[in-house]
Amino acid sequence: MKPLISRIGAATLASAMSVSLLAACSSGDDGDGVTLRYFWWGSDARHAYTQEILERFEELHPDINVEPEFTSWDDYWNKLSTSAAAQDLPDVMQVVDPLMYPYIENGQLLDLNTVADAAHLERYSESTLSLSTVDDGVYAVPGGVSGFSVAIAPEAFAEAGVEIPDESTWDWDDYIETAAAISAANPDMAGSDIPMFSQVATVWLRQHGENWWSPDGSDLAFTPETLAGYWDWVIRLRDSGGTPSVETMVEAHGAGSSAAQSLLALHKVAMNPALATNQLGELEETSGGAAQLMIYPGESDAQVTGSFVKPGLFYAASAATEHPEEAAMLLDFLNSAEAIELQKFDRGVPVDPAVVEAVSGDLTETELAVADYNARVTALGPEPLPIPNANAGGAMDELYDRINIDVLFDRLTPEEAAQQFYDGLKAEL
Amino acid sequence: MTKTGRRMSAAARQEERAAWMLMAPWFLGVVAVTLGPLLASLYLSFTDYNLLSAPEWVGLENYAEMLRDTRLHKALAVTATYTFVSVPLMLAVALALAMLLNRGIKGLAFYRSVYYLPSLLGGSVAVGVLWRQVFGIEGLVNQFLGLFGIEGPGWIANPDTALISLILLHVWTFGSSMVIFLAGLRQIPEHLYEAAALDGASKREQFRHVTVPMLTPIIFFNMVLGIINSFQTFTQAFVVSGGTGGPSDSTLLYSLYLYSEAFGRLHMGYASAMAWLLVVIVGVLTAINFYFSKRWVFYSDGN
Structure with missing residues (x-):
């Protein structure tokens, strides 16, 4: 009252x-x-x-x-x-x-x-x-405008004696090398999460001039080849030693997707490749330390900007x-x-x-x-995201989740996975 | 059963009236609460319905779609594995413990309650959460294996082992079958054992030739119930897999897939058809069970 x-x-x-x-x-x-x-x-x-x-x-x-x-x-x-x-x-x-x-x-x-x-x-x-x-x-x-970014814990970088890469020049190989260097320097911490959701793939596709959906959402606008290239990168990241084990990732993934439960918040990794930026406060509160938002790798080489805000x-x-x-x-x-x-x-x-x-x-x-992160992304001039297909949009997360885990456990090759994902999503249109 | 219909005695008629009265609450419940949704789901199973606009009649399309739906086939395979592994295991554990308790140990009531407890708790969300912890990478199971120098997998995180943890959870809820077995064991007349012993039957032979035959109606009852229940399992798989049936559909039980189609994808018409397929599957399995029961179930009253 x-x-x-x-x-x-x-x-x-x-x-x-x-x-x-x-x-x-x-x-x-x-x-x-x-x-x-x-x-x-x-x-x-x-x-x-x-x-x-x-x-x-x-x-x-x-x-x-x-x-x-x-x-x-x-x-x-x-x-x-x-x-x-x-x-x-x-x-x-x-x-x-x-x-x-x-x-x-x-x-x-x-x-x-x-x-x-x-x-x-x-x-x-x-x-x-x-x-x-x-x-x-x-x-x-x-x-409100949000989006995803690579969130890193500067403290963990300092502890491991690894230099924080320059976001305006780093590429996807640098990401793997940085993750591996942190894992190598600090036995109690891995370099980076393995991305479990589709956001990093979204950035990858966009940097290759593709998107999940055509502008009006009526069709798919990516090729299985490009997506396979992304999963290839994920496998290289996994095999670099720069990540927690696949099982650790799946377990953490199943426990929930909030920033407070993320491995970055729990000081188990130094980089999270897909933090929803509006959760930065929650992340810092749980981890008790500052985090830094970085633009996705590969933007300097890409013809089209992959990062996005929405x-x-x-x-x-x-x-x-x-x-x-x-x-x-x-x-x-x-x-x-x-x-x-x-x-x-x-x-x-x-x-x-x-x-x-x-x-x-x-x-x-x-x-x-x-x-500031939003402003930096906007300065790169990203194309707006297309509208997802009304039918298939709802199927995408579940399909991605399943096939991504098959890739991580070597049950599918990146090529097979990309084709299966493409066919599966196409069938839902 | 009385087959004489009209020629019932006054006492029998009175008994029948009492029976109807006692069953009345159940009938009321069925008519008022269950029947409506039941018929509605049958109707919806012939429609395209997404909850957001009116259902549209599509005939048998949902049922035809099932033949093509590979994820449904996966869910059926997972559920069948789950059922045909966990139900026999659960019955074996329940029978073994019932035999143990039937030896007349002290504090029987206490042990009976303790072993029954998981049956009450096993379907709860809290136990599902607990199971996640117990079978986690750093969970109790792996800590125990660690004592012997074995490095266990992430039971729930690995598609190859996730279903095992669910099966064990189901086996753990053996309590209600055990209580029924215990009651059945009590019903076996002592003189049968005495006669067998006089004929020189060992304990093992007594078990094979007296206990098991006399218990077959109970085993049959527990098996039918166990199969029906396990085909309908939902909560455990939902909680343990975080609602996804993952990792990679390895714990996608039938009812979990039904739920995600209905409320996740808004395919309510298809989900209704799936529900009716489940009714048919459970019905057929039960019919098969009854058919074969004539060959192995022994009723001592001669019927």
Whole structure:
């Protein structure tokens, strides 16, 4: 319960706001106000500050009541799909590619063009909306720009007496050599994780001028040969002695994908080739030491930039919401300076430069490092990521996971694996 | 069984009424809770349904798709291996312990409860998490092997050994079969053993020629239940593999694949068809079991 004083204060504040806004709030309602349900996934820290954000929103809009619903990533999509089946989607929800596309394709999400004013769509550049724009409809707004990077522990490099490579010149062989040198110098630590997810392969394909998907997501846009080249590199990394054993990697991989559980956080490796940059804070908190974000190797030799930044998550509204205007207002508020003050960069770097500017005064070094990494990647001029195929996009992670492990255990050669992956994904289109 | 129908005595009629009354809660439950979803899933199995839009009738397409789905075939192979290895092992362990406990040791009730405990816990998430630790690279199993200088694999991380840890988890839940065996052993009349002993039968011969034949109905019952249960195993594989059936599909039990198709890929129509295939498989296996039971199951009441 909010104290009475703040309710009165909020009410005064609200009445000072634009009349049209208030009229919108109460449209079609019996005067008791509007109740919105907002559903998100995340860590406990995110659950806590998001509820504070919602309280601020309610203070600004006393006639809107927001019911928080939250869970872990693992449970989120099951709950969302079953509530969609029961025609009981929350009014506002957190979504992400590629899992959001079936929802868009099946008309479950509101086209935000219909509430463009309340959602303040003009705040978002075309490029930040590209992944959530389908057939001219805008179905979600980005919650923050994130991406993946090579995260390293400078302390571990110093301990091993290995120089940190120059990110503007290093190539994929340098990566292997660096990893092997650290393993050789420090018996208690391996140089690098073996990449278990597809992000590093994404960078590799892009550096070769390819992508998983064609620009509109209707077809595949990579060749098995290029992918086989990537898995070949993975095998060379594995055999260099610069990584933990394959079994250690699979075990860690099965335990969860959060930064806090990563081998880098546990001081077992010095380099993590696929850290989600918005998890840098969590990583540093768990490991108790600073980490540094590096651009992927090979960029200086590549004709096309492989590294990328992209929205790490989006906010969407249900097509069936009874209160589209209010839902849009909440979407807008989640990306406001008032919200980001509490949230910082936990959902990525805010897409609105004015908001970043507004909170720049109290950013930590970690947050500045993330923003700086994004700026360095953007300076390389990466092409935007294509939209994943609505059907096959959801199959990719599971297929990649399985075939990647077959490669690591020598059950498939890189060539066989690449062909199987290509055929498997093609069959899902 | 009474076959005389109408000519029941008043007492028998009263007994029948009582039977219906006692079964009523179960029937109510079936009709109110189970029947609806059951029929719905049968309907959905003939549709293309992704939870996000209305189901579309596709006839037998989902069933035809099963013939082509190599991952489904993999899941069937994994589940069959899991079942046909773990069920006999579990029955053997359960019978051995039941025989041991039946020797009239002190504190039987205590031991019975202790050995029954894993049956209650084995399907829980907590035990699945524990199993991950126990069979981890630095887990208890490998620490134990280390005492003998053996370096064990990452049991759960290696596709060649991951299913073994799941099978052991299943065998560990032998308790309920054991309790039923124990009850069965108690039912064997002592005079049979006495007669056998008089004829000069050794303990081993007594086991072969008295205990096993007299227990066959119980073995049969435990086996049928064991096969049905193990085809439906879900939680253990879900928790131990982190929900993926991995590494590399080595622990992809049938129900785990069904779940991931339904809620991961939103192929609810296909998953419904898979559920009905499971019904058919379990039904056929049970029918086969009953057919062959005539040859080896011995009922001492002469039926």
